Amino acid sequence: MSSTLITNIGSLVTNDPSHPGLLGLVEQAAVVVDGSVVTWTGRAADAPAADQVHDAEGRTLLPGFVDSHAHLVFAGDRTAEFNARMSGQSYSAGGIRTTVAATRAASDAELDANLARFVREALRQGTTTIECKSGYGLTVADEARALRIAAAHTPETTYLGAHIVAPEFADDPAGYVDLVTGEMLDACAPHARWVDVFCENGAFDGDQARAVLKAGQERGLIPRVHANQLSHGPGVQLAVELGAASADHCTHLTDADVAALAGSETVATLLPGAEFSTRARYPDARRLLDAGATVALSTDCNPGSSFTSSMAFCIAVAVREMGMTPDEAVHAATAGGARALRRTDVGRIAPGARADLLLLDAPSPVHLAYRPGVPLTAAVWRAGVREV
Numbered sequence: 422m423s424s425t426l427i428t429n430i431g432s433l434v435t436n437d438p439s440h441p442g443l444l445g446l447v448e449q450a451a452v453v454v455d456g457s458v459v460t461w462t463g464r465a466a467d468a469p470a471a472d473q474v475h476d477a478e479g480r481t482l483l484p485g486f487v488d489s490h491a492h493l494v495f496a497g498d499r500t501a502e503f504n505a506r507m508s509g510q511s512y513s514a515g516g517i518r519t520t521v522a523a524t525r526a527a528s529d530a531e532l533d534a535n536l537a538r539f540v541r542e543a544l545r546q547g548t549t550t551i552e553c554k555s556g557y558g559l560t561v562a563d564e565a566r567a568l569r570i571a572a573a574h575t576p577e578t579t580y581l582g583a584h585i586v587a588p589e590f591a592d593d594p595a596g597y598v599d600l601v602t603g604e605m606l607d608a609c610a611p612h613a614r615w616v617d618v619f620c621e622n623g624a625f626d627g628d629q630a631r632a633v634l635k636a637g638q639e640r641g642l643i644p645r646v647h648a649n650q651l652s653h654g655p656g657v658q659l660a661v662e663l664g665a666a667s668a669d670h671c672t673h674l675t676d677a678d679v680a681a682l683a684g685s686e687t688v689a690t691l692l693p694g695a696e697f698s699t700r701a702r703y704p705d706a707r708r709l710l711d712a713g714a715t716v717a718l719s720t721d722c723n724p725g726s727s728f729t730s731s732m733a734f735c736i737a738v739a740v741r742e743m744g745m746t747p748d749e750a751v752h753a754a755t756a757g758g759a760r761a762l763r764r765t766d767v768g769r770i771a772p773g774a775r776a777d778l779l780l781l782d783a784p785s786p787v788h789l790a791y792r793p794g795v796p797l798t799a800a801v802w803r804a805g806v807r808e809v
C-alpha cells in the first residue's frame with residue numbers, strides 16, 4: 422500500500438483534542454495517509470517521508486463533511502411548491518405526498534441514478550459521509566427498495582416509513598403505524614442502521630412516534646427523530662428518553678427541551694437549509710451550545726423543504742443567522758455529524774481515522790462562512806482515494 426504526504430498545509434483542522442482550540446488547528450502542517458487511513462499529523466517541518474507528495478500550497482485541509490441527515494431516494498422535484506412558498510404560501514408536511522407519488526412511479530434504475538447523482542454532487546462539495554433516509558415510498562415494497570438502493574451508496578441508511586401516514590391509510594393512521602412497526606419493519610430492518618420518525622402535527626404524535634422507535638430498537642435499529650421542526654412537540658423529549666443518537670431540526674424548543682439535550686448523549690442536529698427554503702425561523706444554536714448540548718449541522722437534502730447538498734451553505738447560514746462562530750459551525754459539520762452518526766473514524770484528522778479529507782482553496786476554515794456561495798473545493802479524498 423502506498424503512502425502520501427500532504428504538506429505545506431496553511432491551516433489543518435484536525436478536531437483532535439491533542440491540538441489547540443475547538444478545531445485542533447495546526448498551522449504549517451502536514452498529514453500522512455497510508456492506504457485508507459491517516460497515519461500521521463503535525464508540523465510540516467517534522468513530517469516523515471512518504472511514497473508520494475502532494476503540495477497543498479498553503480491551503481486549508483479539514484475532515485470531509487459528515488452530512489448526517491438527508492432524504493435522497495426520490496423522484497421528481499417540487500419547484501412549483503417552492504415557487505408558491507416564496508410567493509407567500511406556507512410549508513406543510515403534506516407536500517411530502519407529491520414526492521411519494523413520483524417516487525412510487527419511478528423504476529429502481531431511476532432512483533439509483535438520482536441518488537448517485539446527489540451523492541456525487543455532495544462529494545464534489547466535500548461531503549465524504551452521508552446519511553440517507555427512506556420515507557418517500559410508504560408501502561412495504563417501496564420502503565424496502567428505497568433502503569436497498571440507499572445501502573448500495575452509504576452504510577448510514579435510515580428507515581423512515583413513519584415520514585407521514587401513507588395516503589391509503591388517511592382514515593386509519595393506527596393501521597399505518599401497525600404496518601410501519603410490523604411487516605414494513607421486517608422488510609426494511611435488514612437494509613437499515615437507523616430508525617426515524619417525523620414527530621409533528623400532520624405526521625405522527627408522541628405515542629405513535631414512541632411505538633415506531635421502540636419497534637425499530639427491538640429489531641436492532643438505533644433511533645433518530647425529526648423533532649420540533651414546525652412546532653413545539655414531544656419529539657425532543659422522546660429522543661432523549663429513548664437514547665436516540667440525534668434529535669433533528671430542534672427549531673421550536675422549550676428550556677426543558679434544551680436542558681434535556683444538554684444532559685444527554687443525544688446530538689441536536691440543526692438543518693438551516695430547511696428554514697431557509699421554507700422561510701421559517703432558524704433554530705437557536707447559541708442557546709443549545711451555551712447549555713452544553715452537542716450540535717451537528719446537516720443539509721436535510723430533500724426535494725421539498727431543503728433542496729441543497731451544500732454543507733458550506735449550511736455553515737454560512739449557521740454563522741450568520743444562528744449564533745454560531747465559524748469554528749463552531751465547521752466543528753458541527755464535521756465532528757458534530759460524526760457524533761450524530763456515532764462514528765469515531767470520520768469527522769477528524771488524526772492517526773487511525775479514515776482518510777476523508779477536504780482541501781479548501783482558502784487560507785483558513787473561516788472562509789467557509791466568509792465566502793458564502795463560492796466553490797472552494799480544491800480536492801477531496803475519501804478513504805484515501807482522490808475523488809475530486
Ligand code: NIG
Pocket residue numbers: 492514516517520619647650695721723724725726727
Ligand atoms: O426533514 N420533516 C420531514 N421531512 C423533511 C421534509 C420532506 C419533504 O418536504 O419532502 C424534512 O424537512
Ligand code: FE
Pocket residue numbers: 490492647721
Ligand atoms: Fe429531514
